[in-house]
Amino acid sequence: MPLALIHKALTAILFIAIALPWAHADGSLQPVPALTSPVIDQTGTLSAADKATLETQLHTLEQTRGAQVVVLMVPTTVPEDIASFANRVGNAWKIGRRDVGDGVLVIVAKNDRKMRIEVAKALEGAIPDIAAARIIDGAMKPRFQQNDYAGGLGTAITQLSARIAGEALPAPASSGNNTTHSPNSSRDGFDWTDLAVFLFFGVIVAGPLARSIFGSRLGGLLMGGGVGFLAFVVTSSLIVAGGAGLLALLYTWIFGGSGGSSSPQRGRGGAAAGGWGAGAGGGWSGGGSNSDSGGFSSGGGGDFGGGGASGDW
Template identity: 45%
Template sequence: MRAVKAFLFALTLIWAFAAAADVAVPQLTGRVVDRTGTLSGSDVAALSQKLSDFETRKGSQIAVLIVPTTDPETIEQFSIRVAEAWKVGRKKIDDGAILVVAKNDRHLRIEVGYGLEGALTDVTSRRIIDEVITPKFREGDFAGGISAGVDRMMRVIDGEPLPVPSRSVNFGNLGDIGPILPVTLFASLIIGGFLRALLGRLLGSVATGSLIGILALMFLGSAAVALIAGVIGFLLAFIADLFPQSTGSSRGGSWSSGSSGGSWSSGSSSSDSGSFSGGGGSFGGGGASGSW
């Protein structure tokens, strides 16, 4: 019993330390919050005015956040905390979107509110990142990339479809495979075990790899990453039961996500003209991430 209590106490300390180490969500002081000094004053003013005009005309709110890093969190974990804190978009309409850029990490994400997920789908958001924003980022034109990305987001929300993609398959950035490896490993062992028992080793492993590949394609929009994840999922599921099980392992264990149950205040901070604040919109993790 003492050992169990000591273990639980250690886990609590580790969790508390990790939570304290997370990057604080910046206060919502305007439609554009730049914590890196990347954008000039005129860039911020022009972009803020553009977003203000769009909100006046359409009602939807779009915000931009630039931070140096999200470490130790992934940009997905950090951006959803930002969305929950800022509450961009109208309450119950949930028509908000946030473009988050982690400059030193070379990662970015478009976080989409529930009400815009039909227009700014995961695939559409990924295309905006890959085709509009990151090409300019690679040239060092951050102001141009953000402005062009926001323009495209607004036009998509207005109902204009994206141009037809080129015939070549978008293989994305193979570096995106890193963050999903732990998920692939977990899914291969847990889901794979269930499907192998249901369909047999070969068919169950094929089904596991296919499912993992489809999910990777949906969330990352990269055919190469999806293919690699699917192959890894198949192989892990196929060989998982070839290894002897530890006698000390528990079959009745449970798993829970690492998401925090904390809450954040949206803050009625002053904005471009001292009046901007989130409208109470809700987010559910829709959107896409990318890197350059």
């Protein structure tokens, strides 16, 4: 009997020892921290001066190249491995510009003695996995082994910035030559959005007037022809001119009203203008929400598919 009891006790102890780690692994994952700064240190390792120096490097990179690199130091990523944790954080933060996706995440799990460079898909050509591994082994690992975390991170950022600088990325919006890369601008700096707004509201005002003076059919033809001619003069594009003229013709025929173009017609045009303006306003606010909060924020574009490399020290 005593042997049987001892056997049962040992079995129970062994079961508990095996079950406890799995119970932790089945628990909640490490939360994704709030993105409040380009350098987030949850371990208290970096001094204020170290953090300021690294942030200056990262701000300079973003201002000159547009790409976003964020550094995150955590005590541990358990129960996840660092690659899974980095991918989850990267896709939650979506660092990098919305229309470009040029983001990089550098994660250090200090207690695990693990680090990873997670690269968004748009930069996997500039920073392939083998290059990320070389930066980890050559820049970070030897300095981390000497407890020089700020030096390792600073050197890694320098090397990442050099590789990003060699990539053909769109210029940042603040560089002064953003008209070249703006999707709403032509090569000579003309703003297509301004033309669309001008023609839209011009047709709303002039369409009912032309229809009331010349009649439905002739008024529509005159509006379509006039708008098409104006669009061609400004853009020198037959496609744009034809599309603008056709839209003006259809609008005048369908929404231009009849006869005196009285208040019901103006009300209908006003409703169309109100709906379009609301849509435009929503688009602008969504696009600007990443930069008007007063502090550091995500560009909203990085798509992280697992590119990058991990290492330890």
